[in-house]
Amino acid sequence: xxxxxxxxxxxxxxxxxxxxxxxxxxxxxxxxxxxxxxxxxxxxxxxxxxxxxxxxxxxxxxxxxxxxxxxxxxxxxxxxxxxxxxxxxxxxxxxxxxxxxxxxxxxxxxxxxxxxxxxxxxxxxxxxxxxxxxxxxxxxxxxxxxxxxxxxxxxxxxxxxxxxxxxxxxxxxxxxxxxxxxxxxxxxxxxxxxxxxxxxxxxxxxxxxxxxxxxxxxxxxxxxxxxxxxxxxxxxxxxxxxxxxxxxxxxxxxxxxxxxxxxxxxxxx
Amino acid sequence: xxxxxxxxxxxxxxxxxxxxxxxxxxxxxxxxxxxxxxxxxxxxxxxxxxxxxxxxxxxxxxxxxxxxxxxxxxxxxxxxxxxxx
Ligand SMILES: Nc1ncnc2c1ncn2[C@@H]1O[C@H](COP(=O)(O)OP(=O)(O)OP(=O)(O)O)[C@@H](O)[C@H]1O
Ligand SMILES: [Mg+2]
Numbered sequence: 001x002x003x004x005x006x007x008x009x010x011x012x013x014x015x016x017x018x019x020x021x022x023x024x025x026x027x028x029x030x031x032x033x034x035x036x037x038x039x040x041x042x043x044x045x046x047x048x049x050x051x052x053x054x055x056x057x058x059x060x061x062x063x064x065x066x067x068x069x070x071x072x073x074x075x076x077x078x079x080x081x082x083x084x085x086x087x088x089x090x091x092x093x094x095x096x097x098x099x100x101x102x103x104x105x106x107x108x109x110x111x112x113x114x115x116x117x118x119x120x121x122x123x124x125x126x127x128x129x130x131x132x133x134x135x136x137x138x139x140x141x142x143x144x145x146x147x148x149x150x151x152x153x154x155x156x157x158x159x160x161x162x163x164x165x166x167x168x169x170x171x172x173x174x175x176x177x178x179x180x181x182x183x184x185x186x187x188x189x190x191x192x193x194x195x196x197x198x199x200x201x202x203x204x205x206x207x208x209x210x211x212x213x214x215x216x217x218x219x220x221x222x223x224x225x226x227x228x229x230x231x232x233x234x235x236x237x238x239x240x241x242x243x244x245x246x247x248x249x250x251x252x253x254x255x256x257x258x259x260x261x262x263x264x265x266x267x268x269x
Numbered sequence: 270x271x272x273x274x275x276x277x278x279x280x281x282x283x284x285x286x287x288x289x290x291x292x293x294x295x296x297x298x299x300x301x302x303x304x305x306x307x308x309x310x311x312x313x314x315x316x317x318x319x320x321x322x323x324x325x326x327x328x329x330x331x332x333x334x335x336x337x338x339x340x341x342x343x344x345x346x347x348x349x350x351x352x353x354x
Contacts, residue, residue: 146287153295157302190282197288201295 002035002110005117005245006135008159010151012122014143015180018216018226019238020119021049023139025225026242028083032114035074037105038088039131040121041096047087050077051223061089064101070108079228084113097130106134124158134164138175139207139245144182144193149201152177156204176207178241183212184257195255208241210234211254297331304334315345323349 007020017040024036037060038046047053052075058068063086070086077083086105089096109116120131132138138159142152160172179198186192199206215232219225227242229235233254240250301308316330331346 146291149291150294150298153298157299187284190284193284193287193291197284201288201291 002106002113002116003137004106004110004135005115005137005139006120006132007117007139007141008120008128008132008155009122009141009148010124010128010155011143011148014141014148015210015216016122016141017045017049017119018220019139019141019178019180019210020046020117021225022227022235022238023242023245024115024117025050025077025080025083026227026239027115027117027246028077028080029227030242030246031082033082033112034115034117035084035086035109035113036117036119037086037109038119039097039127040088040119041094041127042088042090042092043121044088044090046085046119047075048223049220050085050225052077052085052087053223056087059087059089060105061091061093061096063105064096064098070105079224094126097127099130099133102130103134124154128155129158129162132159132163132173135159135173136165138173139178140175140202140204141178141180142198142202143180144187144195144198146193149193149198152202156202174204176205176245177202178207178210180210181212182209182255184255188257195252207244208237209252209255210237210241300333304332308332308334315347319347325350 005023007016007023009016020036024034028034036046036050038044039060040046041061044056044059047056055075058073060073062068063070063073074084074086077085106116118131118135121127140152140155142148156175159175160166163173166172177199179195182195183192187194195206195209211233213232213234215229215234216226219229219235226232226235227238237254240253243250312330312332316325316327319325319330325348329348333344333346335342335344
């Protein structure tokens with residue numbers, strides 16, 4: 001049985017797809033058989049971030065409709081063993097993700113995989129609800145900014161009430177906070193919500209903090225999940241988050257302002 | 270003021286404003302989510318009744334549902350205007 005993890009946020013453009021690619025790749029690097037699914041029907045993008053856009057033949061909706069089987073649609077990652085990508089459909093039909101269909105695909109994947117990572121679309125429409133509905137766990141991607149935090153709280157409400165687990169009388173999904181695009185400098189200057197501020201408002205477990213980083217753009221330019229950039233701050237921060245997700249303890253890194261020397265303070269301070 | 274402070278720009282703590290606003294709106298939206306469906310309508314009607322007697326604005330009536338054990342407590346806060354003339 002696979003653990004189904006949804007990467008969600010409510011607000012668009014906060015880093016769900018970046019995170020899905022990073023977490024899925026991180027899990028596979030640790031030897032876990034991992035499938036990552038793009039639920040963003042009509043706006044396929046995970047394939048680009050994973051660098052497999054030219055190998056897409058069939059997609060999620062093809063599998064749901066029976067036009068292809070999973071084996072045909074899953075794309076095996078060329079860099080990392082145990083990692084497979086199921087791309088989103090480019091159809092404009094937002095109802096293509098039927099609950100039955102999604103369930104069938106997840107059940108079938110569950111037999112073969114340890115983790116299924118679901119990259120949710122933004123919003124709280126069908127695609128986002130379907131990505132969350134079957135999840136066992138959730139990672140809520142949040143930027144330190146008012147509308148993102150508010151939307152995250154709404155998503156937490158959905159995770160607490162609108163999942164298969166809850167409907168079957170189980171425990172609500174708690175959701176773990178991944179704070180991304182964080183700038184320690186700006187938070188210290190009081191220009192950006194701090195880790196503590198966001199933590200206090202959302203009151204959920206903190207899975208990690210990913211700094212605002214050029215490495216993320218480099219990674220997406222190259223079609224390489226940022227965790228593969230082992231030197232980068234964002235890559236290392238994602239690696240730490242994967243370790244914590246798997247139950248290890250890791251201190252937070254890249255969350256303090258680097259100490260400046262005398263001249264640095266004089267000229268930049 | 271130290272020499273280094275002199276070089277700093279005046280601090281605008283916009284983050285603390287953001288935090289305060291978020292705390293209020295998130296608390297309100299959580300209450301609306303967890304409360305019974307009739308809560309928003311009841312809030313509107315209460316507002317109308319209150320306005321028969323005193324002019325208050327839309328935010329004057331705040332409702333909260335709290336759970337205490339098995340009991341649900343509806344907490345109602347009405348802020349009356351400051352000036353009494
Ligand atoms: N830590 C980071 N540092 C710098 N840029 C980042 C970071 N995380 C994400 N980004 C950038 O933010 C943009 C949005 O990222 P991404 O596509 O992952 O968001 P998303 O939540 O999946 O968006 P959508 O809601 O449209 O699906 C991208 O340009 C990405 O490169
Ligand atoms: Mg995305």
